[in-house]
Amino acid sequence: MIRxxxxxxxxxxxxxYAIRNINLTIEKGDFVALLGPSGCGKSTTLMMLCxxxxxxxxxxxxxxxxxxxxxxxxxxxxxxxxxxxxxxxxSVYKNIAFPLTQMKSLSKEEIDxxxxxxxxxxxxxxxxxxMPSQISGGQQQRVAMCRALVKNPQILLLDEPMSNLxxxxxxxxxxEIKKVQEELGLTxxxxxxxxxxxxxxxxxxxxxxxxxxxxxxxxxxxxxxxxNLFVASFIGNxxxxxVDGTFAKAGSSYICKTIGGTIEISTSIVDADGLTSDEVxxxxxxxxxxxxxxxxxxxxxxxxxIEHLGKENLYKCRLGNTNVRVITPANILxxxxxxxxxxxRPESICIFxxxxxKLISKR
Amino acid sequence: MDTKRRFFERVQVDDRPPGVLKHVIILILFSxxxxxxxxxxxxxxxxxxxxxxxxxxxxxxxxxxxxxxGQYLPPAYxxxxxxxxxxTIMAVCxxxxxxxxxxxxxxxxxxxxxxxxxxxxxxxxxxSVALLISFIIxxxxxxxxxxxxxxxxxxxxxxxxxxxxxxxxxxxxxxWDMEWAxxxxxxxxxxxxxxxIVPAAKPGILVILxxxxxxxxxxxxxxxxxxxxxxxxxxxxxxxxxxxxxxxxIVSGGVLAAACICYIIPVIIGFVCTQxxxxxxxxxxxxx
Amino acid sequence: MEKESSKTxxxxxADRRARLRVQGFPFAMMTPFLIITSIFVVVPIIIMFIxxxxxxxxxxxxxxxxxxxxxxxxxxxxxxxxLLQTFLFVGxxxxxxxxxxxxxxxxxxxxxxxxxxxxxxxxxxxxLWLVPDLTPTIVYMFMWKFVxxxxxxxxxxxxxxxxxxxxxxxxTDYAMFLLLFTTILKAASGSVILFSSAVSQIPENxxxxxxxxxxxxxxxxxxxxxxxxxxxxMQKTLWTILGSFCTYESIKLLTxxxxxxxxxxxxxxxxxxxxxxxxxGYGAALSVFMVIMSTALxxxxxxxxxxxxxxxxxxxxx
Numbered sequence: 018m019i020r021x022x023x024x025x026x027x028x029x030x031x032x033x034y035a036i037r038n039i040n041l042t043i044e045k046g047d048f049v050a051l052l053g054p055s056g057c058g059k060s061t062t063l064m065m066l067c068x069x070x071x072x073x074x075x076x077x078x079x080x081x082x083x084x085x086x087x088x089x090x091x092x093x094x095x096x097x098x099x100x101x102x103x104x105x106x107x108s109v110y111k112n113i114a115f116p117l118t119q120m121k122s123l124s125k126e127e128i129d130x131x132x133x134x135x136x137x138x139x140x141x142x143x144x145x146x147x148m149p150s151q152i153s154g155g156q157q158q159r160v161a162m163c164r165a166l167v168k169n170p171q172i173l174l175l176d177e178p179m180s181n182l183x184x185x186x187x188x189x190x191x192x193e194i195k196k197v198q199e200e201l202g203l204t205x206x207x208x209x210x211x212x213x214x215x216x217x218x219x220x221x222x223x224x225x226x227x228x229x230x231x232x233x234x235x236x237x238x239x240x241x242x243x244x245n246l247f248v249a250s251f252i253g254n255x256x257x258x259x260v261d262g263t264f265a266k267a268g269s270s271y272i273c274k275t276i277g278g279t280i281e282i283s284t285s286i287v288d289a290d291g292l293t294s295d296e297v298x299x300x301x302x303x304x305x306x307x308x309x310x311x312x313x314x315x316x317x318x319x320x321x322x323i324e325h326l327g328k329e330n331l332y333k334c335r336l337g338n339t340n341v342r343v344i345t346p347a348n349i350l351x352x353x354x355x356x357x358x359x360x361x362r363p364e365s366i367c368i369f370x371x372x373x374x375k376l377i378s379k380r
Numbered sequence: 381m382d383t384k385r386r387f388f389e390r391v392q393v394d395d396r397p398p399g400v401l402k403h404v405i406i407l408i409l410f411s412x413x414x415x416x417x418x419x420x421x422x423x424x425x426x427x428x429x430x431x432x433x434x435x436x437x438x439x440x441x442x443x444x445x446x447x448x449x450g451q452y453l454p455p456a457y458x459x460x461x462x463x464x465x466x467x468t469i470m471a472v473c474x475x476x477x478x479x480x481x482x483x484x485x486x487x488x489x490x491x492x493x494x495x496x497x498x499x500x501x502x503x504x505x506x507x508s509v510a511l512l513i514s515f516i517i518x519x520x521x522x523x524x525x526x527x528x529x530x531x532x533x534x535x536x537x538x539x540x541x542x543x544x545x546x547x548x549x550x551x552x553x554x555x556w557d558m559e560w561a562x563x564x565x566x567x568x569x570x571x572x573x574x575x576x577i578v579p580a581a582k583p584g585i586l587v588i589l590x591x592x593x594x595x596x597x598x599x600x601x602x603x604x605x606x607x608x609x610x611x612x613x614x615x616x617x618x619x620x621x622x623x624x625x626x627x628x629x630i631v632s633g634g635v636l637a638a639a640c641i642c643y644i645i646p647v648i649i650g651f652v653c654t655q656x657x658x659x660x661x662x663x664x665x666x667x668x
Numbered sequence: 669m670e671k672e673s674s675k676t677x678x679x680x681x682a683d684r685r686a687r688l689r690v691q692g693f694p695f696a697m698m699t700p701f702l703i704i705t706s707i708f709v710v711v712p713i714i715i716m717f718i719x720x721x722x723x724x725x726x727x728x729x730x731x732x733x734x735x736x737x738x739x740x741x742x743x744x745x746x747x748x749x750x751l752l753q754t755f756l757f758v759g760x761x762x763x764x765x766x767x768x769x770x771x772x773x774x775x776x777x778x779x780x781x782x783x784x785x786x787x788x789x790x791x792x793x794x795x796l797w798l799v800p801d802l803t804p805t806i807v808y809m810f811m812w813k814f815v816x817x818x819x820x821x822x823x824x825x826x827x828x829x830x831x832x833x834x835x836x837x838x839x840t841d842y843a844m845f846l847l848l849f850t851t852i853l854k855a856a857s858g859s860v861i862l863f864s865s866a867v868s869q870i871p872e873n874x875x876x877x878x879x880x881x882x883x884x885x886x887x888x889x890x891x892x893x894x895x896x897x898x899x900x901x902m903q904k905t906l907w908t909i910l911g912s913f914c915t916y917e918s919i920k921l922l923t924x925x926x927x928x929x930x931x932x933x934x935x936x937x938x939x940x941x942x943x944x945x946x947x948x949g950y951g952a953a954l955s956v957f958m959v960i961m962s963t964a965l966x967x968x969x970x971x972x973x974x975x976x977x978x979x980x981x982x983x984x985x986x
Contacts, residue, residue: 028981067564068564068986069560069563069564069984069985069986070984070985071686071985083676083679083682085679085683086679086682086683086685086686087682088563088986089563089564089566089986090563090564090565090566090567094564095564096560096561096564098557098560098561099557100555100557101557102555102557102558102560102561103561104558104561104562104575104576105579105580106579115562115565115567116564116565116566119565119566119567119571120566164561164565168566396784396785396786397783397784397785399784400779400780400784400786400789403775403779403780403784404780404789406775407772407775407776407780407793410771410772411793411796411797413853414796414797414799414800414853415796416815416823417811417812417815417823418799418811420811420814420815420823421807421811424814476700477700477701477704478701480697480698480700480701481697481698481700481701483697484693484694484695484697484698485698486982487982487984488693488694488697488982489690489694489981489982489985490691490694490695491691493694493979494976494979497975497979498970498975501966501969501970501975502963502966502967502970503705503709503966504966505910505962505963505965505966505969506709506959506962506963506966507910507913507914507935507955507958507959507962508914509914509916509935509938509939509955509958510716510938510955510956510958510959510962511709511712511713511716511955512938512939512942512943512951512955513715513716513719513938513941513942513948513951513952513955514711514712514713514715514716514719514952515708515712516942516948517715517719517724517728517948518708518711518712518715520728533704533707533708534708536704536708537704537705537707537708537709538708538709540701540704540705541705544701549978552978552980556983556984559984560984563984563986569693569986570693570697573697594802597804598803598804598805598806600804600805600806600917600921601916601917601920605942605943615804615806618806618807618810619806622810633814633821636810640807640810640811643804643807644802644803644804644807647802647803647804648799648802651798651802652795
């Protein structure tokens with residue numbers, strides 16, 4: 018439904034790129050997150066989808082129609098901005114009605130009907146007569162949502178809509194947005210730097226870093242099979258552990274030497290083409306370690322301290338120069354002084370080529 | 381017990397250090413160079429030549445005044461209204477011209493934007509005296525000599541670069557979010573200009589309105605240069621009253637003083653009324 | 669691979685239309701400004717340059733005379749005096765008006781408002797000091813003409829007579845002093861708003877921590893307050909230099925350039941050629957130099973105030 022073909026935006030005549038070579042296809046009804054750190058180009062991409070920015074290269078298609086020059090008002094979109102951008106000199110009602118009043122083809126009654134309907138959906142009927150300065154942040158956000166939805170758009174764009182809210186309100190609004198999207202059958206695209214938010218809300222996530230698309234996939238794929246070191250480090254909290262290692266062939270499997278020990282890795286899960294040298298990085302999520310008593314095929318870690326989180330224990334360990342986190346169920350408790358012997362579960366381990374930073378393990 | 385505690389609290393809340401007197405004295409000494417002449421102006425307006433209190437000086441407001449050799453000056457309310465009209469038209473012209481142009485400079489892209497912005501600063505520094513001769517030639521060729529509208533055009537044209545630059549500063553500070561939202565909502569660029577951005581920059585518009593009005597109200601030399609007759613505006617009215625014969629003013633000093641007060645009171649009152657907005661706003665629009 | 673292969677001809681035409689719309693809107697907004705400025709600023713500038721090579725005068729007729737006007741300017745014996753008076757006028761009025769205004773602002777805003785927290789008193793004096801700037805020049809000069817008037821009219825002379833002292837012929841003997849005095853006062857008044865808002869923007873905790881560190885008010889004044897005033901002072905100094913070079917209305921209204929051209933500055937000399945002598949060609953040649961000076965000052969201001977940094981790209985491509 019939405020297709021970005023080699024889309025890029027450069028400034029200063031091509032001297033610097035905010036975003037480059039974006040290729041994405043978004044289907045109707047998807048909830049897509051553009052995820053990445055500050056300055057990675059995700060907001061620029063959203064603005065190009067919106068029509069406020071024009072791509073300097075590439076093409077954007079909505080339902081097969083070439084969109085680069087189409088004004089935002091003709092794109093059948095609604096947008097919610099980070100600061101909500103409510104018009105301060107108009108009442109809440111007038112704010113929501115504003116997009117409709119620009120259409121000039123609707124009567125006053127029709128406008129009234131639509132405004133009241135959407136206010137009911139987003140649950141702010143009581144605020145319609147107030148001014149934006151008289152309502153709270155969360156309420157302002159809902160008004161912004163109403164204004165974005167009042168024209169019945171097909172696509173909803175959100176630019177970090179929850180970054181100004183406190184943690185409790187964030188969760189509440191997150192659910193509301195999801196509900197509204199499903200109820201109205203919208204295709205939603207949200208920009209966020211919060212990976213947890215993206216993982217919780219979206220059907221697909223586009224991870225962007227430094228103006229380049231790193232990976233576009235469903236959340237669980239991003240979690241279990243991240244394309245490269247950046248995605249692997251960005252997704253998941255607590256973050257993935259990275260251990261440098263050296264590969265050596267030993268019969269039908271690889272032996273991976275690390276500072277903390279030697280691990281055996283079956284060749285069936287390694288894509289040998291991706292290996293440029295024998296230097297690799299092992300990516301192991303904190304709760305995919307098995308605590309074992311034996312001394313071979315394990316990593317030995319020095320525990321620095323243990324956090325008791327109630328439902329689980331978090332061991333903060335040191336392996337050479339790196340910090341490694343291990344999470345065990347609450348009933349498994351090893352003393353701090355003892356060395357921790359852990360083995361990564363082979364079905365969860367990710368292996369990256371050290372030079373290309375790309376994933377070379379497969380399952 | 382209660383009163384003792386309350387007194388104590390009051391003294392503590394009032395944390396003004398003592399010793400302000402010496403500064404106030406210094407200030408009064410220096411401010412006397414302002415207070416004395418203006419006080420003298422006020423008292424002259426209310427006294428006759430021999431020093432007794434009178435209000436007859438103020439009759440010039442509705443009566444004619446005799447100048448030398450049978451020439452008469454009209455009652456003062458005519459030039460007062462004239463000045464008012466001049467200043468108002470000038471202020472309106474400045475706003476209508478400067479605000480959209482400033483918006484273009486601040487929030488749109490166009491060929492030559494940077495060059496023209498630099499020209500604004502250079503033109504703002506331009507001396508009007510250098511163009512006096514050109515103005516004389518231009519206005520006479522355009523047939524606008526002896527017409528106030530000609531002088532208004534000149535004043536507006538010289539006032540514009542500074543006004544545009546000031547207004548541009550105000551527009552620069554308006555958040556882009558609202559403009560984005562309005563465009564997405566379907567408003568044209570022009571509509572976002574007058575419905576969203578202009579209301580947000582109202583203080584700036586007020587500053588320019590007041591300043592251009594004051595500039596028009598106080599204009600003397602250009603009006604004197606291009607208008608024949610001596611009562612086109614209040615300023616030339618006063619200028620005519622300053623004619624001397626035998627080294628003495630024809631018109632009594634008291635009447636002159638009263639006319640001056642008439643002329644400056646609206647300025648002072650207007651400024652005092654809008655002072656709060658202007659003072660807080662001047663820092664936002666400064667050229668830094 | 670051709671990136672543009674998916675665009676049709678209709679799409680390319682839409683591209684072109686969009687670009688025209690985006691480019692056209694700013695010029696539409698600037699139309700009244702461009703029209704007024706072209707007719708009443710650009711055309712006069714051109715006229716000025718052309719006139720400077722002619723001998724146009726009150727008869728509105730003239731012919732090309734080449735560089736004769738310019739040679740006349742350099743050969744004019746009175747030019748030395750005019751230039752000397754001009755630089756004297758500019759130098760003294762800039763220095764003293766800026767200093768004076770700093771002084772007033774420091775006492776009212778810093779001492780009264782901040783240190784002694786008597787905001788109402790500070791405001792009262794500040795408003796008082798704004799009055800000269802607001803007063804129209806004609807009234808302002810009339811006031812001072814009477815205060816320093818000759819014989820027994822002037823307030824000052826009446827005051828002197830009261831003490832048995834002889835009256836002073838201010839306008840004859842001390843014309844330049846009078847001009848400087850009145851101009852400095854008005855110019856100082858004009859800087860009050862800018863400076864006082866700069867001082868009032870100093871964060872309170874900066875001053876409080878200086879007090880805690882044991883600094884006296886005077887030290888705070890010199891070390892902290894003046895540094896916040898650096899930019900406004902630089903800005904006002906440049907603008908006052910420009911303004912005093914171009915002043916002519918005040919001179920006309922106070923002294924008529926006299927007595928005996930003792931208060932004639934370069935700008936006033938141009939005005940005389942325009943209004944009194946009606947030597948348009950010669951006056952235009954004089955104006956050319958003034959324009960060169962003001963353009964140079966304008967470009968200096970562009971550089972010093974980093975104007976380019978204030979021209980950020982707009983954040984929209986529509």
